[in-house]
Amino acid sequence: MDRLRNFFAAQAAYEPLDHDAATDERTQILDREAPRTRPARRRRFSWLEYAVFVVLGLAMLWAWNMFLAAAPYFRVRFHTSPWALKHFQPVILSVSTVTNLACVLVFTRRQRDASYPLRIVGSLALLIVVFALLTLSTVDRGFRSSDLPVGLYFIFVMTMVFCASFATGLNQNGVFAYVSGFGRPEYTQAIMTGQAVAGVLPCIVQIISVLAVSGGKGGEEKTASKAAFYYFLAAVVVSGIALFGFLYLAKRATGSWTAILQNKKSTSEGGEDEDDALPPTTSHKSFxxxxxxxxxxxxxxxxxxxxxxxxxxxxxxxxxxxxxxxxxxxxxxxxxxxxxxxxxxxxxxxxxxxxxxxxxxxxxxxxxxxxxxxxxxxxxxxxxxxxxxxxxxxxxxxxxxxxxxxxxxxxxxxxxxxxxxxxxxxxxxxxxxxxxxxxxxxxxxxxxxxxxxxxxxxxxxxxxxxx
CATH class of the missing domain: 1.20.1250 (Growth Hormone; Chain: A;)
Known part of the structure; x- marks a missing residue:
């Protein structure tokens, strides 16, 4: 029992850092080496900020779930090509996961002078563009099946998957790094909750759609196109709400929205309580x-x-x-x-x-x-x-x-x-x-x-x- 207890307990070198003598020693080192970089204390919990991070988590995985929910529509678009019909799902999965991992690896290594707010804003803007294009591709005057060869549409979809996965990886890197600066574990949990909600909502929409058209007559392509239109349009709306929500947080952190583009650190107005000190927007050290x-x-x-x-x-x-x-x-x-x-x-x-x-x-x-x-x-x-x-x-x-x-x-x-x-x-x-x-x-x-x-x-x- 002692061996099991010793295994499951973290060793001294891997124990949580408490605000005791270890913290005091670390603070003294920071004071000597870089007095200006010593961060303020943990800010107060805010339900409004919690809600914003939920939406950011929702937008983070909404792209992936929308591609899964739109599978019936892609089946209709690829039905004339047996190869595309058989391989579009595994190709989407491979392109998405490999691109997402490569993006996260690259941006995790590029920490010095990294502007996390700029990464978040850029990723959300790219997601809005990607899903706006996908939304247009479902309408009659968009990239209709009769107007676009299956092979060209296949390339278009995979390009959109690549761009959405790149944006998601950039977003994950930026959001999880940015939220850690608040010193509130509840906000990290909010992001994880938003990700879970992004999995629940598309399933509900898909079930309702299937039950609504069950027993209907014809119109499979039109019905699938209409459902996909709302799937992708919802992704545009969610990404837009997440963008405006984050800009609200960034404005508080920097004092102005334009400061994000200038890669400035957070500032505090005189008289602000230390418990409300805002997180740094830029990493100046690389680990x-x-x-x-x-x-x-x-x-x-x-x-x-x-x-x-x-x-x-x-x-x-x-x-x-x-x-x-x-x-x-x-x-x-x-x-x-x-x-x-x-x-x-x-x-x-x-x-x-x-x-x-x-x-x-x-x-x-x-x-x-x-x-x-x-x-x-x-x-x-x-x-x-x-x-x-x-x-x-x-x-x-x-x-x-x-x-x-x-x-x-x-x-x-x-x-x-x-x-x-x-x-x-x-x-x-x-x-x-x-x-x-x-x-x-x-x-x-x-x-x-x-x-x-x-x-x-x-x-x-x-x-x-x-x-």
Whole structure:
């Protein structure tokens, strides 16, 4: 028992940095080396700022979820090309994850004199342009199927995926680095919550769309185009709201919106309470990835394996069918609606898991990083649970018999719940293990580990399917 207790407890070199003698010593060093860079104390919590970070998290993953939700529309557009119809989804997945990871890697290494607000503004502006073009491509006077060859439209879509993934990577790097400067773990949790909401809403819209047109006559291309129009238009609106919300925060941090373009640091008006001091907008020091990994190794590995293992769920979700009799079941359990219903249960669990860390006792589990790492690996046990379900209609045997409830509640909801909890507690807890001036780089580094886990899991999931 003593050995287990010693393993799961963080060692002295990896303990949270408390405001005690260690903090006083670190402050004295900062005073001697760079007195002007000593940051102010943690600012007060604001529900308005919390809401802005929720919207930023929503915009961060809205692009990815919109491409998934628009899959029926892409099927209609590519139906004349068997190759494009078969390969557009894996190509979208590969282009998205590889581009996103490469972007995060590059910008994580480029920390010196990096303007995080400028990165956030630029990424949101690019997302608005990308989804505006995609919205126009769905209207009758846009890039109609009869006017544009399938091959050219395929290139257009993949170019939009590349641009959206680049913007998402830039946004992730900027937002997670910027939020760490506030010294409020609740704001990091707000971003994670927004990401989870971005997974729930498209599923709901997709289910409603399927049920609304079930049993209708003809008009498949027109119906798919109309649905895609609203999907992409919603992405434009969400990105626009996130942009204006962030400009509000940046204006408070710099005193003016134009200061963002001038790469200025935050300023404080005379008489402002230190607890309301605003975060720096620019990183003037660079910290190596190996240095950050040594400080955050167990949390970083827990986050990486958490999201790597998580990527197995989309593979099974598209293969598992309802166990109910097709002749007597509700349209909700038909394949077209059952798949988004399964995604909804997973994303609902993910959302609840991210909200759960608002409980201080759960958030404090970041003090046990090795235990979180072990819990992350333990999620592999969900793989055999998925294989018990009705994969490709073969009808596996579950502890509850042939049951959709076991699949939706125990497997999907449970897998999402553990993902949301682990992801949030690792991201929130990273700031406890670094100094104040390292928090921006640490936030960007943890974001990189998250994206790396997704990219690795995406590639491994294809090997798993083929096996």
């Amino acid at each position: 190596g990835l190996l240095y950050l990994f040594q400080k955050l190794q167990w949390l970083a590995l827990a986050l990486y394996f958490c999201f790597m293992i998580t990527m197995v769920f989309p593979v099974f979700t598209t293969m598992i069918e309802s166990t109910q009799d097709p002749a007597h079941r509700s349209p909700l359990f038909d394949t077209a609606a059952f798949i988004p219903l399964a995604f909804l249960f997973w994303n609902a669990g993910d959302l609840l898991g991210r909200l759960s860390v608002l409980n201080p006792s759960l958030a404090s589990l970041a003090r046990f990083p090795r235990a979180l790492f072990a819990f992350s690996l333990a999620r592999l046990l969900f793989v055999p649970l998925y294989m018990m379900c009705n994969v490709n209609g073969q009808g596996g045997i579950t502890p509850l018999g042939r049951s959709d409830a076991f699949y939706l509640i125990v497997v999907q909801f449970g897998f999402g719940l553990t993902n949301g909890f682990l992801g949030s507690v690792c991201m929130m807890g990273a700031g406890q293990y670094v100094t104040v001036e390292e928090k921006g780089a640490a936030g960007a580094f943890m974001s990189m580990m998250l994206v790396a886990g997704l990219a690795t899991g995406s590639l491994l999931s294809f090997l798993f399917v083929r096996s």
